[in-house]
Amino acid sequence: MADNTENGAFLEMRDISKGFPGVQAVEDVTFEVTCPEIHALVGENGAGKTTLMKILTGAYHQDEGEIWLRGEQVAINTPSDAQGLGISMIHQELSLLPYLTIGQNIYLGREPGARIPGVIAWGTLYDRAERWLERLNVDLNPRTEVQYLSIAEQQMVEVAKALSLNADLIVMDEPTSSLTERETTVLFDVMRSLKDEGVSLVFISHRLEEVFEIADRVTVLRDGKRIGTAPISELDEDQVVKMMVGRELGKMYPKTNAESGPVVLEATNLSDGRELHGVDVQLRAGEILGVAGLVGAGRTALAETLFGVRSATSGEVRIDGRPVRIDSPGKAMRLGMGLVPEDRKQQGLFMNMAVRENVVLSAMDQVTEWIFVNGVEARRLAKRFVERLDIRTPGLSQRVRNLSGGNQQKVVIARWLTRKPKVLILDEPTRGIDVSAKAEIHGLMSQLAEDGVAVLMISSELPEILGISDRILVMREGRVAGEFAPDEATQDDLMYAATGGKANHDE
């Protein structure tokens, strides 16, 4: 009975429904995972993927529906119920404690005891942790504190933790969103070998090319309902996108044919003394300059140095041909620049403040009389930009925290647009944003370029770089490794330049 033979339904979530006040998050969804397989779960933000998986892992309890595992009905009321049944979830925001070691993180709450009650058998703990890391072919010392690991390494620790819980079903929520392509390749290798060992994986991702690369089957959710499940081989990307958004998308990457104007921003031999080593960059009015490269290649350093977040140790910056010294973000702003930072929650937004405040914050001079803020004027200004950018919010006083990722990003962009910038730098503007919001942000960038703004976009997604840029810079180890025209370059060319010779497709 409890026999999970090949192709038998290992997990069945039957007719699951879950409502929250005001919204039916999941409605009558049936979701099956066989053993072993890699099952991709896709859908836009708010489609119900995370809710469904939180029901599976015991964070929420369904209003209706049953969960069957290995042919038996199970009740999952708490995360530890799920753990006991061999189900683990790796959250998008990794749940590791930075000041504890790898081993401590893996075994937190389940520390092997020594003979004296309450005392931890550290030797045993680290031996066991080491074995899990070895099984994943990860060369890490389990006594290393997690703060010193890269995101990719931390992810491996999460996987090791899941395995140590004897999980045979691991849910991974957007595991690749902060990984480089190379790290993603490593993660995918691990996922495949786990599958070979009989572990089933549910893979939530916004990146369809990855879904097509790794998944055996895909289930699409939209508005809390299951739209379909199919082997990945029977679908193509367009079909999946269509299932996700329920309509034909416009062209994925709306291409501007704006004429590039004069050079607005020019930096020569720019260094920050740490990650940036003599970068030359020119940015013209009306163009989108895409900056590609691996994580750590100095792209964010370039953005932050141009914007005065970091101070330049050498180099010259000219705006409209005049040499300028940008030593603070305030200076950069006065010179007509804007920066949409990589981490919008930490660096871009006041999550607990209203949409209105977040939008007008950089334009206070426009709505202030003497020392008093003109509330009516502030509202009007915010409203104008909320409408212009089509920010979907129940109201101007809604806290930004409650908006979707795409709408949050639009709020950040709106804030800059209130200042009518000449130069707008966007660092990973579409990370963690669903497909249709992504298209809107692409459209917005194109529109800005058409209006004459000089746009510099950093992105780790090569299709995005190729699709939307007028010109592409590839960075490697703090230097410019190559410049490309988008219609003459391929993903492999960019990857080749970014990795310094070792082409991706050779592996």
Next chain:
Amino acid sequence: MTSSLLDRARDLARRFSVFLILLIIGLVFAVGSDDFLTASNLLNVALQTSIIAIVALGMTFTILTAGIDLSVGSVMALSGALAAGFAVRRGLGTYGGIGGALVAGLLVGAVNGLLIIKGGMPPFVATLAMMTAARGLTLVYTQGRPIAGIEKSFIFWGTGQVLGIPVPVILLAVLSLVAHGVLRYTRFGLHVYATGGSEEITRLAGVPPDRVKLAVYVISGFTAALGGVLLTARLWSAQPNAATGWELDAIAAPVLGGVSLFGGVGGVGGTLVGAFIIGVLSNGLNLLGIPSYYQQVIKGVVFILAVLLDLLTKERR
């Protein structure tokens, strides 16, 4: 791997940096005063530091969970008064008095903890209220007057010696070892660090952070009560205004020693070094004959320098 070696070296440098400051201060005093580097003076420093250091040990636990206990000064006064009162007025004898005072400390700590975990109050607010309330209780209990008349066996705990070492110093050594052992080698210790790192993640790992938090305030209540008892023993009487403002030194010691106010980082070693920086400074400045008004200014400057050095050796983003 090489980077993690580098990081570890930086860690060592950081831990060492506070110790270095203690050495430098000691060196300055050793040069400036012939009396500083004598066995009797060093024992004297240890004795003067021991009480605040014991309280700081308990404080270390609360700070490691990203909390704080502002009530320790008042709890010291309250427990000292109760100990003397139980022993003298109620005739419960030395150990009845001390035992009662320690239980009172545990109870006050438990109330602090419950206010924080059940009442949802920020530790700063809950213990600030307790600081006022416990001081008030002390004044009520003592009627604002000292309680004297404790027996020799009581006084022994504050002024006695075993093998030439003052009793409070021995207690500090024992408690430091225990605290260090608990933090480094037990589940509870790991859970203290985890709770300070992130309560949410700790909860997801199946560890109830509320229980950890309750425990650290009980521990802090206990060490404060013990500090109060020792202070009473040293002063031969319970003073209603004893230990006023001591919570600041009890917080300064771990913070000087690298225990992060944001939780999850630091340990007993740092707290001891921090406490001794405070103790050595007071002692040395007295030996050099610096007027007490200036002493405060110098102490403040040294603290600032110590924390600045700590920040400078930390990796900067």
